[in-house]
Amino acid sequence: MDASILAYILNDDSDDEFDNIHQLPHRRPRIIRKRINWYYIYDNIDFQRRFRLLKHHVLMVLERIERKISYRTKNNEPIPPLIQILVTLRFVATGSFFICVADFCGISKQSAQSIVHKVLIAIAEESKDFIKFPCETNDLLRMQLENFNLSGFIRVIGAIDCFHVRIRSYGGEDAEIYRNRKGFFSINVQAIVNSRLELLDLVARWPGSTHDVTIFDNSRIKSRFESGEFENGLLLGDSGYACMPYLLTPLQNVNTPSEILYNESQIRTRTMVERCFGILGKMFPILTTGSRFWTPTRTMTLITACGVLYNISRLSTTRDVISNERLL
Template sequence: MNSYLALLEISNEFDVSVARAASRRENLNDRFQRNAFKLSERMFIKRYRLSKALARALIEEVRPFMPPTLRSDALDVETKVLVALSSYAVGDYQTEIGDIRRHCIAQSSVSKAMKQVTNALNKPGILNKYVSFPFKLQERQQIKRAFYRRFKMPGCLACIDGTHVAIVCPHEHEERFYNRKGYHSLNVQIVCDANLNILNVDSSYPGSTHDSVIWANHPLNPYLERLHTVSGEDLYLLGDSGYPLRPIMMTPVSDSEPDTPEDNYQNMHLTARNTVERCIGVLKGRFRCLLGDRKLHYSPTVAAKITNACCVLHNIANRHNLPFQPLTSAEAEAERRRQEGASGSMPGTGGGASVLSQLELGSARR
């Protein structure tokens, strides 16, 4: 009888403990979300990079791809998404994020939430929905018309460039990720349209890989070649001199004489290709976890997924014309130094000092 009463008492204490843990979890999640959504719209966008409506829509979109909550004190989906958005935006690593510190969310919980949301945003149903290359002729014609209206370059479909995303030294094959600027990184290929929407991102290559090698092995390369040679479609990308000149890849002309057709082409090319520099500037201004001096503290595979996730969120924000916080002059200068020559581009053609003016305050806007 005494044993039965002892077991009953233990069971009751366990039930009370579970109830208290559930209550703590509910209070934490409710408090975090309530404080987030009571912010003004401007402050909410500044902190999470999306509007309240877009954040709520994103929560519902990723919910089917999030793992079930198993622990009684775990964060719910809403809180995980907000924590991840804040982490992407600040990039100053979890302990410095105001909401997270104020609500006593453990760093391990933040890291787990960020990985789970990142995996959800990399699901094909989400990634391919928001970062989508125009495979239909009508879509390509629309994008080419936008380039022509802005830059008077007929047939231009997109601009392409590589940007380095710094990572911690990986445990395996670290030499592959060590770039020419002396730090470990991913070399991320970005293809964008005239409106700074990212049409394609490839985050799978280590930092030692040259831009031209990534493009040479990318499936878009033979696809565009077939459109040009077989279908006879007039289209090309704009790239810097790190890429080989091809019918589908227009690069700058070196040493053009003033007031010549070559000089006119050079000026038009530089002006139009600057679109991808601005796109990268806006991407990293919105999501500072991608800045070189922040450094992603994850494996290359997870870092690549985080980069893809930020591109998804960039397109969502960009297509809704949401404001962003441009890089300061100091941030832009630091980023320029870390990017210039990291892939071995020819001096002055891979961005150079001209990138600084595009990354600085206000100049990366559309």
């Protein structure tokens, strides 16, 4: 090729590739942030206000799930399991965006998103040890006595009710089954609570349009009561449930003093489940402000994990722990 022609081609300004070379996107520089371990910065009170659990509760969670969330990498230093747990606790305690949680702990948004999903699964898998019905006779008698001392209702093990966890629409053909009677999308969660406001049973897999009775009829706990596993133990429910030998509801038309006394005692005892829902919602606002996950499975995992964390927070005695009610 002639040298003059080659020079003309190389100096030709009409080539778009060379004209727009200054407009090509450049990779943004990677910013390495300092990871902050708030466990060693706050005292027990300030730590609980921000992460909802006391420090020794966090260590308990760490001991149980550390093996599941630990990982190794050849490129850089991995995020320690303790910081992973704090990121997850901050996420459920604020209901904020992943980027806000990431900035709070000094990690990237992508890392925060991956960590939250992984840690929530690990915590939810511990539900079999932290959310369970007592089966021993002595435990059943103790719970019945505690409920009797509360408002004079005999043989009561716990109170049952449902609450709605707000979600975003998942789209698709089945999107509307998640719209509840109040008009927003949700998952209907069934819970049974004892006098200590501990969760004894949690069912978080039904769309918001499902009736409370349908959830109970298809739950494992109903078959356990019908088989006599809990002896003479009773559940208390609101008027939305059908009255059964093991599930007592308020009387609709009261005429005698005995019926009035029954309703008063039944309602006073049943309020423990409402109190539990109130504390649970304030403790983990993500359950009330709404989950932004795109799949039902992740939202159900979130609800179960919050139930486990809630029961862990109830393990402490009032002598050495400031109660969640006062902190919230």
